[in-house]
Amino acid sequence: MNLFDAHSIVSDLGLAGILGIIFAETGLLIGLAFPGDSLLFIAGVAASGSGAEILGDAQLSAVALFVGAPIAAITGGLVGYFFGEKYGRKFFDRPDGRFFNHQKVLTTEKWIRKYGIGKALIFARFVPFVRTLINPMCGVIGVDKKKFFFYNALGALIWTQGVIGLGFILGEKLEGSVDAYLLPIIGLIVFISLIPVLIEIFREWQTRKHHK
Secondary structure, eight states, X not given: OOTTOHHHHHHHHHHHHHHHHHHHHHHOGGGGGSOHHHHHHHHHHHTSTTHHHHHTTOOOOHHHHHHHHHHHHHHHHHHHHHHHHXXXXXXXXXXXXXXXXXXXXXXXXXXXXXXXXXXXXXXXXXXXXXXXXXXXXXXXXXXXXXHHXXXXXXXXXXXXXXXXXXXXXXHHHHGGGHHHHHHHHHHHHHHHHHHXXXXXXXXXXXXXXXXX
């Protein structure tokens, strides 16, 4: 079993493993490397009518998955927020931390100022690493709790239902042939989710270039 491989998680751990990874990726800092988007997509395929044929014994209950996934994501976001509010300064105030440092706090504040808390939390759900870090850092910088609770829930619903739904629909439409398309589609999903990060990196590079 490989906790960093979406197919392995679905096949070996089933629904409990999927929900646990979703919770960890959005609520615990150890979730930075977990395969969020690809996991949701493959889980959607596994819950489709062709899931058993494609993924062996990994077929899931569609109702349990569609209900449980947003609950796990919402709960994870809340845990991340409260962790950041209570303990986050100890992690993010370190100037030399690779992932947890003060620069990440400043970047999050910039992200929120640019998009507003609502769009920032919703967009973050689709960006690897950011969806893990933004929740505790919202707690660190003191984002209004009511706004955070609302947009955390909305972002979780859009993210989980959208990506799971894509996998579910594809599994129903293509049936046995979906296995041949699985890796290219997952690669496309991962690439699309990284586009906002690449854009921000390019903009930062352009800014530094002009200030030299």
